[in-house]
Amino acid sequence: xxxxxxxxxxxxxxxxxxxxxxxxxxxxxxxxxxxxxxxxxxxxxxxxxxxxxxxxxxxxxxxxxxxxxxxxxxxxxxxxxxxxxxxxxxxxxxxxxxxxxxxxxxxxxxxxxxxxxxxxxxxxxxxxxxxxxxxxxxxxxxxxxxxxxxxxxxxxxxxxxxxxxxxxxxxxxxxxxxxxxxxxxxxxxxxxxxxxxxxxxxxxxxxxxxxxxxxxxxxxxxxxxxxxxxxxxxxxxxxxxxxxxxxxxxxxxxxxxxxxxxxxxxxxxxxxxxxxxxxxxxxxxxxxxxxxxxxxxxxxxxxxxxxxxxxxxxxxxxxxxxxxxxxxxxxxxxxxxxxxxxxxxxxxxxxxxxxxxxxxxxxxxxxxxxxxxxxxxxxxxxxxxxxxxxxxxxxxxxxxxxxxxxx
Amino acid sequence: xxxxxxxxxxxxxxxxxxxxxxxxxxxxxxxxxxxxxxxxxxxxxxxxxxxxxxxxxxxxxxxxxxxxxxxxxxxxxxxxxxxxxxxxxxxxxxxxxxxxxxxxxxxxxxxxxxxxxxxxxxxxxxxxxxxxxxxxxxxxxxxxxxxxxxxxxxxxxxxxxxxxxxxxxxxxxxxxxxxxxxxxxxxxxxxxxxxxxxxxxxxxxxxxxxxxxxxxxxxxxxxxxxxxx
Numbered sequence: 001x002x003x004x005x006x007x008x009x010x011x012x013x014x015x016x017x018x019x020x021x022x023x024x025x026x027x028x029x030x031x032x033x034x035x036x037x038x039x040x041x042x043x044x045x046x047x048x049x050x051x052x053x054x055x056x057x058x059x060x061x062x063x064x065x066x067x068x069x070x071x072x073x074x075x076x077x078x079x080x081x082x083x084x085x086x087x088x089x090x091x092x093x094x095x096x097x098x099x100x101x102x103x104x105x106x107x108x109x110x111x112x113x114x115x116x117x118x119x120x121x122x123x124x125x126x127x128x129x130x131x132x133x134x135x136x137x138x139x140x141x142x143x144x145x146x147x148x149x150x151x152x153x154x155x156x157x158x159x160x161x162x163x164x165x166x167x168x169x170x171x172x173x174x175x176x177x178x179x180x181x182x183x184x185x186x187x188x189x190x191x192x193x194x195x196x197x198x199x200x201x202x203x204x205x206x207x208x209x210x211x212x213x214x215x216x217x218x219x220x221x222x223x224x225x226x227x228x229x230x231x232x233x234x235x236x237x238x239x240x241x242x243x244x245x246x247x248x249x250x251x252x253x254x255x256x257x258x259x260x261x262x263x264x265x266x267x268x269x270x271x272x273x274x275x276x277x278x279x280x281x282x283x284x285x286x287x288x289x290x291x292x293x294x295x296x297x298x299x300x301x302x303x304x305x306x307x308x309x310x311x312x313x314x315x316x317x318x319x320x321x322x323x324x325x326x327x328x329x330x331x332x333x334x335x336x337x338x339x340x341x342x343x344x345x346x347x348x349x350x351x352x353x354x355x356x357x358x359x360x361x362x363x364x365x366x367x368x369x370x371x372x373x374x375x376x377x378x379x380x381x382x383x384x385x386x387x388x389x390x391x392x393x394x395x396x397x398x399x400x401x402x403x404x405x406x407x
Numbered sequence: 408x409x410x411x412x413x414x415x416x417x418x419x420x421x422x423x424x425x426x427x428x429x430x431x432x433x434x435x436x437x438x439x440x441x442x443x444x445x446x447x448x449x450x451x452x453x454x455x456x457x458x459x460x461x462x463x464x465x466x467x468x469x470x471x472x473x474x475x476x477x478x479x480x481x482x483x484x485x486x487x488x489x490x491x492x493x494x495x496x497x498x499x500x501x502x503x504x505x506x507x508x509x510x511x512x513x514x515x516x517x518x519x520x521x522x523x524x525x526x527x528x529x530x531x532x533x534x535x536x537x538x539x540x541x542x543x544x545x546x547x548x549x550x551x552x553x554x555x556x557x558x559x560x561x562x563x564x565x566x567x568x569x570x571x572x573x574x575x576x577x578x579x580x581x582x583x584x585x586x587x588x589x590x591x592x593x594x595x596x597x598x599x600x601x602x603x604x605x606x607x608x609x610x611x612x613x614x615x616x617x618x619x620x621x622x623x624x625x626x627x628x629x630x631x632x633x634x635x636x
Contacts, residue, residue: 002518003518006504006506006507009506009507010506012506013505013506296502297502297504297505300498300502300504301504302487303461303463303490303496304490304491304496304516304519304563304564305487305488305490305491305492305516305519305520305567306487306491306519307484307487307488307519308483308484308487310519401463402458402463402464405463405498405502
């Protein structure tokens with residue numbers, strides 16, 4: 001007979017009570033895992049759509065460009081700079097971009113658009129934009145054609161082969177006006193981008209804006225995604241410290257998205273806190289009952305020679321068993337579902353989908369398998385069980401054997 | 408050989424309000440191998456005396472020496488160790504651990520003493536045989552009669568090979584047959600293995616078996632019949 005066995009049998013003295021306590025933890029874990037996994041999964045989708053498909057996790061710009069995004073604050077991009085950036089650990093590729101706004105016109109319709117001049121081969125390695133093509137073909141280096149987003153094409157009523165006229169201001173005040181044939185139409189997940197994006201090869205954009213050799217930013221493809229950003233950005237800042245260039249992280253580039261994620265995350269945490277607080281008091285009630293009804297037995301154990309430490313160890317083990325029962329069963333039963341939804345995100349439909357799109361997000365509920373989600377819930381439950389131990393610990397440490405024996 | 412030596416022992420409850428002398432300037436010696444009953448009316452201080460000898464309660468003054476060492480100044484943890492290695496307890500209400508079988512209840516004490524598994528097994532079986540419950544070794548207390556539970560409690564008390572056994576009204580909840588059986592077992596253990604037994608009791612049947620009867624009244628010894636058999 002060892003003390004672990006004793007603790008295990010102790011928790012089954014009142015099966016119903018133990019099952020209710022473990023059951024409440026089970027449901028808390030299942031709910032918390034689904035909620036957090038769904039939250040983080042959705043964040044991953046949002047980041048994937050907004051960051052990986054558009055801004056990149058890190059950008060390098062002229063230090064004056066970010067505030068006004070003026071064509072006069074472009075930067076030069078050359079092989080030396082590219083080599084210096086590529087030398088940093090974790091950088092996969094440097095994607096030069098020239099981005100600005102223009103007024104587009106087709107027939108009697110006009111619309112403000114966002115022009116993105118890219119190196120199609122390199123940029124597509126990161127953004128996989130070509131996979132979003134729903135008609136025609138993707139832009140190619142040296143070819144004069146452009147790709148427009150689906151909602152823009154729909155609004156202007158254009159199709160493959162039509163030409164769009166753009167009017168804008170080029171580098172150092174030059175007027176930029178030209179027309180470009182449409183090669184392809186892409187459908188983007190983010191409605192805001194799908195309403196106004198025009199993609200063209202970098203050299204065509206540089207020519208259009210009269211800015212040869214100039215770019216507005218360098219978007220970096222990096223290893224490790226969002227978790228590797230801080231380290232790589234720090235390295236780049238050191239490498240570029242004597243230049244006029246600035247290193248921006250995705251959180252700087254997508255401040256609104258970051259705020260949305262932070263605020264949603266905070267509301268999720270608040271909900272979990274309330275849930276765990278309710279669970280905590282439920283478990284505490286059980287532990288108080290388990291302790292109170294066994295005071296006499298505690299007294300006998302100490303009377304016959306058990307140290308209070310051993311008694312506390314047994315009580316701690318009982319708590320741990322209840323906690324593990326609830327947590328492990330919750331984890332085991334949640335994981336297959338979370339794994340399934342991780343691979344098959346839920347597509348939102350109807351009004352909720354429209355509302356989601358209005359916030360600039362893809363109407364998709366993704367799930368995350370980020371280990372920290374599972375570890376955190378496990379640790380929270382252990383912490384709660386630890387906190388509930390304060391009561392028996394106090395009762396055992398202040399136990400008066402004589403009084404306990406009379407209980 | 409003296410096992411217990413009590414000198415000028417006092418236990419006063421409510422010292423600052425209305426003092427009650429549960430034990431009043433009591434001195435006593437118990438020698439190895441005694442089979443002693445402490446008797447007296449309810450409230451005469453029997454249980455209080457046993458509790459103090461067992462290190463479960465602190466005296467107001469006086470000394471209790473167990474094998475020559477005064478235990479009154481011992482810390483709680485030292486007293487726990489003292490009880491584990493030197494004193495066996497038999498309670499009126501048996502107080503077995505309900506989730507453990509008869510075997511495990513007896514073995515449990517030796518586990519606290521970190522005895523080896525084989526030693527624990529051997530001693531437990533030996534004791535269960537001595538109390539006539541070898542065949543009930545895998546039965547939990549709830550499925551044993553009161554008498555059987557008390558016999559397991561005696562086996563448990565003996566498991567640690569204590570210097571003496573303190574038994575507080577051990578027969579109070581038992582019928583005549585169970586009482587007879589229990590007393591015979593304890594008497595046999597006392598005679599064969601020279602184990603010292605100290606009972607507090609009202610029970611005439613216990614008094615009849617005891618070889619020394621100490622009568623208490625108002626916390627004082629009013630009669631000590633010495634070794635009477």
